[in-house]
Amino acid sequence: MKNISTYWKEIKRQKFLMICAAAFFIYGIVFYYTPLVGWIMAFQNYKPKNGLFGSQFVGLDKFKFLFSDATFLQVIRNTLAMGVLNLVCTFVMAIVFAILLNEVRLMLGKKLVQTISYMPHFLSWIIVTGILHDALSSSGIVNELLANWGITSSPINFFANKAYFWPIVAFANVWKETGWNAIVYLAAITSIDPGLYEAATVDGAGRWQKIKNITLPGIRPTIMILLIMNIGNVLNAGFEVQYLLGNGLVKSVSETIDIYTLTWGISQNDYSLGTAAGIFKSVVAIILIVAANKIAKKTGEQRLF
Numbered sequence: 001m002k003n004i005s006t007y008w009k010e011i012k013r014q015k016f017l018m019i020c021a022a023a024f025f026i027y028g029i030v031f032y033y034t035p036l037v038g039w040i041m042a043f044q045n046y047k048p049k050n051g052l053f054g055s056q057f058v059g060l061d062k063f064k065f066l067f068s069d070a071t072f073l074q075v076i077r078n079t080l081a082m083g084v085l086n087l088v089c090t091f092v093m094a095i096v097f098a099i100l101l102n103e104v105r106l107m108l109g110k111k112l113v114q115t116i117s118y119m120p121h122f123l124s125w126i127i128v129t130g131i132l133h134d135a136l137s138s139s140g141i142v143n144e145l146l147a148n149w150g151i152t153s154s155p156i157n158f159f160a161n162k163a164y165f166w167p168i169v170a171f172a173n174v175w176k177e178t179g180w181n182a183i184v185y186l187a188a189i190t191s192i193d194p195g196l197y198e199a200a201t202v203d204g205a206g207r208w209q210k211i212k213n214i215t216l217p218g219i220r221p222t223i224m225i226l227l228i229m230n231i232g233n234v235l236n237a238g239f240e241v242q243y244l245l246g247n248g249l250v251k252s253v254s255e256t257i258d259i260y261t262l263t264w265g266i267s268q269n270d271y272s273l274g275t276a277a278g279i280f281k282s283v284v285a286i287i288l289i290v291a292a293n294k295i296a297k298k299t300g301e302q303r304l305f
Helices: 002-013 015-043 061-068 070-102 107-122 125-136 141-148 162-190 194-202 207-231 240-245 257-267 271-298
Strands: none
Touching: 002 015, 015 061, 015 271, 061 070, 061 271, 070 107, 070 162, 070 207, 070 257, 107 162, 125 141, 125 162, 125 240, 162 207, 162 240, 194 207, 207 271, 240 257, 257 271
């Protein structure tokens, strides 16, 4: 009884925080979990006129169709390839950028570079893809530089060649998100005891030795947590950038699961098939996060749970 009494007293003392927490909890239930009822459509031949509970139940037919569809298998390949490429490029570049920025001693220059670097994060993909289109067009700055340097004799049509599409998407993600993602690592670096760097200086350690033996081990837990979370987002390779940059010439390498879901769910009015594709993506994400977390646990690294 004493513990229960203490428990309720603590709740009353932190009443405001409990109300705030309850508000976010309700928000999560309403906007994140309640819509999951719509997953029923993946197991139905859903017809809007019949409603969610009046449509014909077809079991796993939609999933069987997905995995027998050559286009969907191609879409999985594209999504996975771009997701892994984006993960590696943005993840590594954010760490490298944060470490290099931390080594800048001029505070004014450091703040200026940091501010400029995370500004692209606030630009919409419409603007980013517009800039890419202008820069990579036949008369754009990239083709002009390649011609002036004697690398090419004629303009390259970057958006008509399948080989260029994935690197362009990866570059767009790196340019847009590196500065923003680096903020977390910069915050982790500032929590490292400055005395360690001073001791290393006394011992004659150079900058590279300090980075290798102090900075990287100091931010290692942060790196592992973010890596596990980002692995779960591998199939979130994107929608806007592929949809805006893609065209009929590169469709075989540009279409992702999100675009496939949009095509079948909205354009073809097959909401059941679109829902099934979305469920597949969510299940794979959960599996990847759990697997990555188990690997981190077995190797003694920082983990989510």
